[in-house]
Amino acid sequence: MRRIRCIAFNTFREAVRDRVLYNLVIFALLMVGSALLFGQISIGVERQVLINLGLTAISVFGILIAIFIGVGLVSKEIDKRTLYTVLARPVRRWEFIVGKFCGLAGTLLVNTCFMAVGFFAALLYLAHGFHRSDRGLLAAIWFIVLEFLIVTALTLLFSSFSTPLESTILAFVLAVVGTFAEDLHNYARATHGLTQVAATAAAYLVPNLSALNVISRVAHDQPIAAGLLFYNTVYGLLYATAAVAGAVLIFERRNLK
Amino acid sequence: MAFAIETSALEKSYSVGFWRKARKCALHPLTLTVEPGEVFGYLGPNGAGKTTTLKLLMGLVFPTGGTARILGMELTDPRMKAQIGFLPEQPYFYDYLTATELLNYYAQLSGIAARDGRRRVDAVLARVGLADAARVQLRKFSKGMLQRVGIAQAIVHDPQVVFLDEPMSGLDPMGRREVRDLIQGLKDEGKTVFFSTHILSDAETLCDRVAVLHQGELRGIGVVSDLVAEFSGKMELLWHGAAALSAIQPCALEVHTTGETIRAVLPESEVPGALETLRRCGGNLISVSPVRMTLEDYFLARLAPGGGPASPFVSAAPAGKAPEVTP
Numbered sequence: 001m002r003r004i005r006c007i008a009f010n011t012f013r014e015a016v017r018d019r020v021l022y023n024l025v026i027f028a029l030l031m032v033g034s035a036l037l038f039g040q041i042s043i044g045v046e047r048q049v050l051i052n053l054g055l056t057a058i059s060v061f062g063i064l065i066a067i068f069i070g071v072g073l074v075s076k077e078i079d080k081r082t083l084y085t086v087l088a089r090p091v092r093r094w095e096f097i098v099g100k101f102c103g104l105a106g107t108l109l110v111n112t113c114f115m116a117v118g119f120f121a122a123l124l125y126l127a128h129g130f131h132r133s134d135r136g137l138l139a140a141i142w143f144i145v146l147e148f149l150i151v152t153a154l155t156l157l158f159s160s161f162s163t164p165l166e167s168t169i170l171a172f173v174l175a176v177v178g179t180f181a182e183d184l185h186n187y188a189r190a191t192h193g194l195t196q197v198a199a200t201a202a203a204y205l206v207p208n209l210s211a212l213n214v215i216s217r218v219a220h221d222q223p224i225a226a227g228l229l230f231y232n233t234v235y236g237l238l239y240a241t242a243a244v245a246g247a248v249l250i251f252e253r254r255n256l257k
Numbered sequence: 258m259a260f261a262i263e264t265s266a267l268e269k270s271y272s273v274g275f276w277r278k279a280r281k282c283a284l285h286p287l288t289l290t291v292e293p294g295e296v297f298g299y300l301g302p303n304g305a306g307k308t309t310t311l312k313l314l315m316g317l318v319f320p321t322g323g324t325a326r327i328l329g330m331e332l333t334d335p336r337m338k339a340q341i342g343f344l345p346e347q348p349y350f351y352d353y354l355t356a357t358e359l360l361n362y363y364a365q366l367s368g369i370a371a372r373d374g375r376r377r378v379d380a381v382l383a384r385v386g387l388a389d390a391a392r393v394q395l396r397k398f399s400k401g402m403l404q405r406v407g408i409a410q411a412i413v414h415d416p417q418v419v420f421l422d423e424p425m426s427g428l429d430p431m432g433r434r435e436v437r438d439l440i441q442g443l444k445d446e447g448k449t450v451f452f453s454t455h456i457l458s459d460a461e462t463l464c465d466r467v468a469v470l471h472q473g474e475l476r477g478i479g480v481v482s483d484l485v486a487e488f489s490g491k492m493e494l495l496w497h498g499a500a501a502l503s504a505i506q507p508c509a510l511e512v513h514t515t516g517e518t519i520r521a522v523l524p525e526s527e528v529p530g531a532l533e534t535l536r537r538c539g540g541n542l543i544s545v546s547p548v549r550m551t552l553e554d555y556f557l558a559r560l561a562p563g564g565g566p567a568s569p570f571v572s573a574a575p576a577g578k579a580p581e582v583t584p
Contacts, residue, residue: 003366006365010354013354017353081347082349082350085344085350085411087315088315088420089367090338091338
């Protein structure tokens with residue numbers, strides 16, 4: 001556990017000292033700020049516009065950070081041979097992978113907290129206070145964090161066997177397809193035969209990020225059911241765990257040339 | 258007592274080609290042992306398989322055959338890994354860290370408690386001459402400083418066995434000297450050092466024994482002191498007087514003239530004739546001495562086609578030990 005914590009902290013420290021991260025965070029905060037501007041010129045729907053744009057900015061930029069930093073988590077360590085001196089110590093390969101995952105997940109969590117603070121500050125400025133229904137916003141942000149965990153785990157999985165470019169493409173494709181997972185399910189239900197089998201398999205295999213997207217719902221003050229909160233949490237954590245386990249299985253057998 | 262390092266028919270081959278059907282042998286079955294406290298030089302030209310051997314021993318690549326043990330333990334045993342240090346070839350470290358942060362990180366990964374870690378980090382930084390650069394980020398380090406921090410991370414947890422892959426590579430003479438002193442220091446502390454190099458003078462200075470690897474194949478192992486003391490079958494004549502030169506030159510292997518002084522290397526059998534010629538021509542003999550084998554001679558002989566273990570100084574084992582089996 002100590003070694004995992006140590007690797008996770010180092011991964012966090014690397015991300016914190018990386019300028020790319022700050023560029024993305026600043027850009028995301030600017031997006032939240034611009035949402036405020038758009039909200040002010042959208043008469044009557046200021047709050048919806050702010051919530052929609054603000055939370056989408058947090059989600060999109062978080063996913064970008066997860067992919068851009070995630071693809072280098074393993075490959076960069078191999079390319080630069082920093083991994084050699086780590087694995088020559090009493091560090092098991094699975095500990096390395098789990099540590100890396102925890103480090104990036106922690107980074108994203110901290111970033112999300114910062115961006116959420118910016119978002120709520122903008123909301124407070126616009127609405128002059130919080131409503132009881134704003135609790136749904138916290139659920140939406142928690143679902144965004146679950147999205148990050150899934151995308152980070154998938155990126156880690158891809159980077160454990162492919163080049164950074166391939167990992168980036170695969171992670172992007174899955175993240176995009178995942179946002180249309182519900183449509184894929186609907187398509188599978190509308191087809192027959194082999195197509196239905198293939199579409200159903202694909203629908204279950206890709207991460208169901210559309211189920212985790214409740215931004216529009218909370219923007220319209222629709223409540224988030226406790227059941228959805230529970231099932232989404234279990235789904236997100238299980239999916240991320242499975243992807244990390246896949247990365248471990250591949251990495252355990254990999255020759256580090 | 259267990260060997261510090263022991264390999265038995267350890268081999269590695271890779272699948273190559275588009276269909277991955279062809280096999281490329283990176284290391285032919287390798288059997289060798291290294292005694293505790295020994296400084297062992299692993300010599301070979303680029304691409305000989307030195308780094309592959311080290312990667313196998315570090316568990317970075319998996320063998321396709323054979324076994325290896327370090328300090329009597331399996332390569333996957335975390336207890337063993339806590340007792341070894343490794344410096345890869347041309348090391349690169351997390352350049353966003355300072356030297357202190359980097360060494361603290363490695364100390365923690367090696368299971369050193371935080372309080373002990375800080376003390377050891379300071380001590381090891383002083384030892385490698387980086388105490389003044391302790392708080393400097395590694396991206397500002399020169400190559401020589403990086404090499405020193407590389408050695409520092411390899412010894413920060415006070416390991417019993419230290420593996421160094423080309424530790425002198427790319428260093429200037431000062432840097433090489435510093436690294437050589439560090440290795441000598443480890444030897445004085447009784448640590449086992451296994452280092453790969455193609456800088457033969459360093460190996461000759463530091464190593465108790467050396468192994469020569471070529472094209473993935475072990476070509477021989479020898480005790481360095483025996484190798485360099487071995488008579489090469491050649492004699493060196495030094496004299497004054499150019500009159501005898503034309504008569505001696507045809508039977509000489511090498512001739513160098515510096516002012517009045519002439520140096521010739523001859524086969525041992527030609528020496529009596531050459532001395533007689535010198536006497537007849539009135540040459541002034543300065544010295545006659547046997548030419549000793551150098552590590553370079555040994556190395557080049559091992560690399561030559563058919564340079565197997567036929568040489569008299571192959572199969573040399575550590576003092577007091579039975580000779581090793583060499584291919």
